[in-house]
Amino acid sequence: MSLPPGTLFLLASALLFAIGAHGLVTCRHLLRKVLALNVATTGVFLLLVTLGRSGTAVDPVPHAMVLTGIVVALSTTAVALGLIVRLERRRP
Amino acid sequence: MRQFIAFEPCIDMTRLADNTGIRRFIAGLPALGARVAVLAAIWWVLTGGGASAWVWGVPAVMVAASLRPGLGSGGVWRLSLMGLLRFLPVFVWYNLRGAMEVAVLAMHPRRRPDPVLIGYPLRLPPGPARVFMANLINLVPGTLSTRLTVRGIEIHVLTASASVTRILTILERRVADLFALQLAPSAGLGSQR
Amino acid sequence: MSLPSTAMLVVILVTLPLAAATLLFASGRQPRTLTLAAALLLTFAALALGFNVHLEGVSVHRIGGWAAPLGIHWQVTPSGTVMLLVTALVGLAGAVYGAGYFLHRPGPEGRMARVFMPLWLFAWGGLNALFVAADLFNLYVALEVMTLASVALVALSARRMALQAAMRYLLAGLFGSMIYLLGVALLYGQYGVLDFDALAAMLDVEDAGSRAGAVALTVGLLAKAAIFPLHFWLPGAHGRAEPPVSALLSGLVVAAAFYLLLRLWFGPLAGMLTFGAGTLLGVLGAGALLWGGVLALLQRRLKMLVAYSTVSQFGFAMLVFPLAISGNREPVLAGGTLLLANHALAKAALFLAAGTLVRASGSERIGQLVGFSGRARWAWLAVILASAALIGLPPTLGFSAKWLLLQTAVSQGAWWWLGIMLAGTLLTFAYLGRLLELALLDPAPGPSPPPVLTPALLVPALLLALLACASGVWAFDFELDGETFVRLEPGS
């Protein structure tokens, strides 16, 4: 077994990104879109950390970026969910 | 039996201002002390001690001991040490046995569960002990509490057999010991449903 | 009396909006004096910054005193300063307008009045942070602040259509940010730096991963800037939002995403832009120009027309790419920045005036707008002036901007782009002419007790439009001297 380091994670992150991006544009239900977006974002985060690992010392900057990204993603998700609920209430 | 831990009451922030609040606060001081002690112990477990940890720990424990989630009082937890000693082995044994039973039932190629709902009239007085008991039932062999009513408890039994009632009776007694309570007179066996 | 230092001004520009927004939110009331004081202070700070930059040129500030790749830098570039200045002007105008617009509205609009200003300030702060940022990830966060505030502002109008548009906008914005972040990840994985200067120094323009990263950054920003085939979220969001909100979104938020494109491609990624890629971006611009123009021509609602005109105008801005690849970049970039500034002022004025007209008419349909009468005439005047600026009639800022681009196209012999620009200008003529024609020919009577149009609803739009028209003289003069004031790459 001589996979280059992190290959599996890179592959998975690409798949997650693809699934999320595809889901975002194809799904009609808004909740699904939000979930898809989160999946894709997770893919990007994985990519960021995996790519940031190839140096010699552990690089904390990608970790910090992902932490920030996670919080941002959660905040935006909350807003999206709030909007979905509001839209639901104003359904004609 | 010596009182061991008393969790309630603690500071009710919303009532701190009025007189009764202060009086209650003073009355609750020992309980608060017990709470602080337990939380401090947990803090030690979490941090592994050390001076810097206690710089944070003291305020943390104070805050944790004094904040309440605003769900009203659940009653006083007065636990007895002897009761605990008597309770623990029973619990560990039943838990192990319950898990074994489920495991066997799940893994055995032919045996299937034969579930039934029964009612079990609790003899424990209402309060934390009842809730404790209801949760405990989920961990012991073959039983799952579904509803806690005024009269008793509704239990889902995995495999109907007489041993269930026996186990429950023993368990109830041990819980009573743990909480230093007296059981009400027996109300007979649970009825099949 | 000397001006505060550039660093101090930047700190004021980026933190004051956030602080004021937090204060406003926390206090829960709508102290208009505080709001307007903050807006005025920000405007003065931007003006002072513009003056400083004029004197001193590009300056770089280390946040926290940390050196190049570790810490975050602010870079005050001349083009960024132009954007900061325009943001301040539009921001101030919008704040005044908003204070008047949301006043005295019963029902849920009371909530609007309370929430509008904090959100507005957040958006303002995000924009300011974006225009001084020189760090890939910091830009991401600033973009998110801007996007989220914009979405919330769109949703402020609680009608279902607006909520739907807000949702679509949110998803599109987040999608764009995510793709942008993907690009950041790829570039960081390659070079381990986020700072623009460090990246520019290390960039290997032949490298595949870097190219992929650059593409991701670009595509994400294209979606955020609603460039032609990806403009799906814009008309709804801008057309359905409340007028001051539309002004901010159309004038500044979209422009910020586009500005970022310029900043990246003519900053750290400068060496990577090939002829083909630039041409593709130009083709997108051409598509946007024509498509948006034709659709604007087809709209029946005033604000939708203005919204599609935004799609079209950014197509014009996209032509910067093909023009800048072959030949002298500086005038083209100057033209691009001026175009953004012109669009910000004129479009904001147009939206603000449109809001006033819609209120005066009680209808959004173009055919049912009140005519050039009463106080509405001031709004019409703003519309006319802003239209002139958008079309690019002399002596507006729009003319100066298009002039620079046209001249470049001519000197390069780029007849194709020249033709596109001319066609786009014609389309702009057409849809704005149609608007003026319909409104001036068939003035509807308007609601019988005419709504009170306070000066707050009239003056900001008029001043912005006047500014867009008048500043052209200055900008043109400035440009004719051959001195360009737009530099996207500091220190180079």
Next chain:
Amino acid sequence: MTVFYLAGALFLLANVVVALARVLRGPTAADRMLSGELMGTTAVAVLLLLYGATGIEALLDVALVFAILAAMAVVTFVRRTWPEDPAADDEGESR
């Protein structure tokens, strides 16, 4: 020893993957929720085993956070998604 821990974690992971079938099959929402709960408990165990393998103490904290939040999803589910009000009880396909 490390390999033992890792193998244990792998075993647990495989276990969970098998249990995913319950999420897919349902039939009630509660069944799916159960699967989620199983996943939570197993994740705690996996983290503990990974801690055994690597010795990074922070993993214990992660496990602790998982443990303290174990009830979160179920409580929300019971209180919000699947309210006890029978009138609102109309869960499409999940019955």
Next chain:
Amino acid sequence: MRAPPSPTASDPGNGDGLMHPVEITFDALLLFSMVVLAWQGVHARNMFRAVVSFIMFGLLTAVAWVRLEAPDIALAEASLGAGLTGALLLATLGRLAPERRGARRPKVVKLSTLPWLTMGLAGTTVLLAVTLTLPAPGLGEAVLAAMPAAGVDSPVTAVLLNFRAWDTLLEIGVMLLAVIALWSLGQDVLASKPRLPAPALPALVRLLFPLFVLSTFYLLWRGGHGPGGAFPAGALLAAGLVLALLAGAQVPERMRGAPLRWALGAGLFAFLVVAVGLMWAVGTFFAYPPQHASILIAIIEIAAGLSIGVMLTALFLGGEPTDIKGGGK
């Protein structure tokens, strides 16, 4: 007697050390199930199934962070992903009209180029990324070199609250902004009022709540020298508060209005005060004097942590708390 960390086996991606087959299998299985769950989370026929799948996906993501030696992220993912995101999604699902959350009509499978193209592009991108040729030093060394002056021992905390504190400030801003945005939509919608729960739930919350508070402080304390810090701490606090709300608690009446809003704004405000105060005192934005760095960072961390807790709870509430008279207590 703890097993000594073995460099070959504990280090899936690091440089020349080959990974153990068990590790590779573990990673493969982990990532495979993540991908499956992600697909389910997006495309499951039943909406509830999708949400549960997504929650489980979040759990596994936390494990994946552990595998990537990012315990900080794992902590945040655990506390946010397992706690609040799930709660938010489930609560939202509960607010959707039944026919909207139920089954999706079986879709006619159409041959579309879109998924394949998406996958292809993503794959290409990753292949490009894999073929990275330049040595990517990253900022690890730079961070290490700057650590003595950072005021904290944990590199991640140092990056978050010192080297790149401006990002973090803006990010707290995003969170506050999200709260304002949600509140601007109207009053709390997510707080439906089902009947009082079984006594077991309040009992559980009463028992757990002090632990939540304690763990919050623990994570704050940990943040100074290890994985932890304001985000996971705040998330944990928020989870505790949300749990209390779910168990039937109400936002205290005297907390409503201004006090709550000030609590929400406190984190951003503390950040701004420190940052601008340093500008005033030292002359540089966000430049901590080394001798005061740790105390200043601690202040920010506490304020941010508590504020994040309140903000996340507010995000869960989804709107400004309604007047208590309207409540069903």
Next chain:
Amino acid sequence: MSMLAGIVLIVLGLLFFLSGTVGLLRFPDVFTRLHALSKADTLALGLVCAGLALHEDDGALQLKLLLIWLLVIVSGATCASLIARAALAHGIRPWQR
């Protein structure tokens, strides 16, 4: 010695986890599946914790493992009740042979 005991405990725990999963898949209805989870899995986690604690020599860490287990037990037991109760309230009748 404690090394070996720990390994045994952990292996036992893993087996209990397996049985819980099998139960979750094989049992006929929600209630029976709840039995499988609430009993087998909590015990399994307890065994794993105990096994790890045996491999550990720091008292605080051992207690931390215990704390984790206790937390899972408390949550698991309560959640089992909550789900069962909700299922009943939802009108799901227990499966009977």
Next chain:
Amino acid sequence: MTAAALLTPWLVLALLLWPRSRRLGLALAAWAALPALLLALMPGAIPPVHLGPLGFEADALGRAFLLFSALIWWLAGLFGASWMRGRADRLPFTAAWLTTLGGSVGLLLAQDLLSLYVCFALASLAAWGLVLAGEDARRSRPAARLYLTLMAIAEVALLTGIAAAATVDGLDFGSLTASGAGGLALTAFALGFAIKLGVLGVHLWLPPAHAAAPLPASAVLSAVLVKAGLFGWLRLLPADPTGLDTWAAAVLLLGFAAVFYGALMGISRDHPKQVLAFSTVSQVGLLLAAVALGSLDDRTVALLAGHHALAKAAAFLGLGVLASASVGLRPVVLLGLAAAALVLIGVPFTSGALAKAILEAELNAGGWSGTFKLALTFSATATTLLMLRFGVLALGYGTTRTLTAGLWLPWTLLLMSMLLAPWWLPGARGPASLSLGQVWPVLLGLAIGYGAMRVTWPLPRLDGVVSPVLHRLTALRLSRIAHAERWLLRWTNVGRMLLLLALGLLGLLFLGA
């Protein structure tokens, strides 16, 4: 003085903005052209004026055009003040009037490309408002739209030309002519000015706009603004047209084609304003021919332009006076109209005859073939026919108003200046001597006209066929576009686009390297 001429219209315009000063502004609007007139009449050199980057100076060519332009602006303004009295849209009309006036004066004084362009744009676009103010909305609206469309094209063409010229030569007129602008600039200027001038082929806007606009507006449109196109042509096209030589014949041909085409179309109309409009198309053909000859000096061209401007303005305004005159006065007014018609036809002792004589002389001097001379001769026949048609229609023009001094006084002044034009217009040399060659084509025309009045007019109206078809086609396309937009707004397609875009961009980044 230059500054006063330039700025007065704008100052008056500013007065209109406020209700308090509005009455004053409306009253002064007619007089806003007076400073320009004074400037044109002032002797000696006048220093240039700079407004920001824009430079203005009253040089010889500018003054030549300014003289008759300002006069007409002033008189038509006076007329308009009475004509529009009581109309609801008087205010926007006056605003448009003043803006057009400002631009019109400015463009005659402009000393660099930029100023010229700015003023052209202002004048042409503001005149849109003049067309819009027409009495019959059903006619004026499409006319105004058509006008704006073509003017927009002209503006864009001019902008292109200016940009192209400025890139090569800078913005000054001097440097421009010295080195000769490139082909692009030349083409663009030609197109732009041709549209403004209403040259055959791009004249589409002219007849409907002239016919639809209110009479005073028609007068300035036809008399001044069309001439501005000619002015631009004179200003910018190289004085020594080496490049023009080859296609001078073509332009000449185009000019004469316009003469007869205009006449032909004009006589098929049934409204006097329309006939006058086509007469403009026809006369523009002559002007074009004069420019194409290339050897005329600026003052002579200005003379030709001034002649037509005065006559056409007098005709338009006369129509208005006629419509207001009481039955008793109608013969007098008709007499005045007849005078204007005769001037246009070019009967001896009028400026028309002078113009014909000049053209003829130039044709001879340039050695052009007899065909063109013949055409020039027959142009008088064509004009006669047109004027006959105009006279017939004018006879039936209804009386709707009361005649006021504000209407007849300016007209009378205009008539007098028209009749005296051979003496006072710059470059005038007194009336040409009487020649038979100028009389017989007119008589021929009268004869044909007399004969034709016995039969109906069989000529088809081309524009009635073309525009509905165009409209259909565009409507079809537009609905397609709306449909396509809906396709673009769908998320799935957004995904596709995004993907294609990313792939394309990536590919091009690799390819271009």
